[in-house]
Amino acid sequence: MSLKSKKVLVTGVAGFLGSHLSEKLVNLGHSVVGIDNMIGGYEDNVPKNIEFHNGDCCDFKKINSLMKDIDVVYHCAATAHEGLSVFSPYEITKNNYLASVSIFSAAVNAKVKRIIFCSSMARYGDQKAPFNEKMSPKPVDPYAISKVAAEEVLKNLCELNGIEWVIAIPHNIIGPRQKYDDPFRNVVSIMINRMLQGKAPIIYGDGKQTRCFSYIDDCLSCLIPMLDQKNLNKEIINIGPDEEFVTINKIAEICSNITGVNLNPIYKKDRPKEVKHATCTADKARSLLNYKTQVNLIDGIQKTFDYIKARGARPFDYNINIEINNELTPSTWKNKEI
Numbered sequence: 413m414s415l416k417s418k419k420v421l422v423t424g425v426a427g428f429l430g431s432h433l434s435e436k437l438v439n440l441g442h443s444v445v446g447i448d449n450m451i452g453g454y455e456d457n458v459p460k461n462i463e464f465h466n467g468d469c470c471d472f473k474k475i476n477s478l479m480k481d482i483d484v485v486y487h488c489a490a491t492a493h494e495g496l497s498v499f500s501p502y503e504i505t506k507n508n509y510l511a512s513v514s515i516f517s518a519a520v521n522a523k524v525k526r527i528i529f530c531s532s533m534a535r536y537g538d539q540k541a542p543f544n545e546k547m548s549p550k551p552v553d554p555y556a557i558s559k560v561a562a563e564e565v566l567k568n569l570c571e572l573n574g575i576e577w578v579i580a581i582p583h584n585i586i587g588p589r590q591k592y593d594d595p596f597r598n599v600v601s602i603m604i605n606r607m608l609q610g611k612a613p614i615i616y617g618d619g620k621q622t623r624c625f626s627y628i629d630d631c632l633s634c635l636i637p638m639l640d641q642k643n644l645n646k647e648i649i650n651i652g653p654d655e656e657f658v659t660i661n662k663i664a665e666i667c668s669n670i671t672g673v674n675l676n677p678i679y680k681k682d683r684p685k686e687v688k689h690a691t692c693t694a695d696k697a698r699s700l701l702n703y704k705t706q707v708n709l710i711d712g713i714q715k716t717f718d719y720i721k722a723r724g725a726r727p728f729d730y731n732i733n734i735e736i737n738n739e740l741t742p743s744t745w746k747n748k749e750i
Contacts, residue, residue, distance in 0.1 A: 422466035424489030426453030479522035497555035
């Protein structure tokens, strides 16, 4: 990594990933400008010693003004509600695709050196897992479509204008600062928040869906070198463990053991368009970034639990409107049962 200090724009700076990333960048001696609309984060997540702006990434005029003298952009902001996107496609698409185009356009206009885009494992759809970066995207829901479309715009604009780009594919990050009162995403945090209120975990389908979870520090170990490592230009890189694939049923069991709340899960019908097996290989991250999982799943969930317990359980905040409300819409969402 270069020793030269850089001026970096981080979107989603009050969110889970963006706040940790910004804090790490500042600690390494870089200057950070951050923006967040506060939909998916907490005010006390915003690191000290950064230039913070409360605003929306879709506000192109504002974003354009923030790009002055920026060297590198990390676009972390997202309304990362994959399941909900089937029922709120307008809001999810606006906050992911249009917001991304706004960021990329302003960054290219400012002639930044590099843009790092945090995309999603949802890009791979329901192809055979584990997913690798050579697979063509096959999105199956509006959220995934919005992320893949944003990837294509990024590559198109950057290649035309001589801007470096890197696409990071973190998967199911867990740890402190994650928004745990969001009823639409973050399965580990939802389960812990419910259990701390004496409520059983809710599982969609049979719980045999497989996932891989990455602790925040392990994710940062890959994102930080993307700032200026030369051999990463035009690379798409999965970030996360491939040693521990786990079912949602097992996640519920681990959360129960850690919280000490032994309640049988409540099973609900399958969510439409849910990918049953979503895991990735980390071979490319190991090769290019020397990635190694440092925090295992149980320790990561323990650290997440410690954070939520210290802050206190909260009622869930249904802050995104359901646009398509019909017989396919999960009752947990339309009836606010979580």
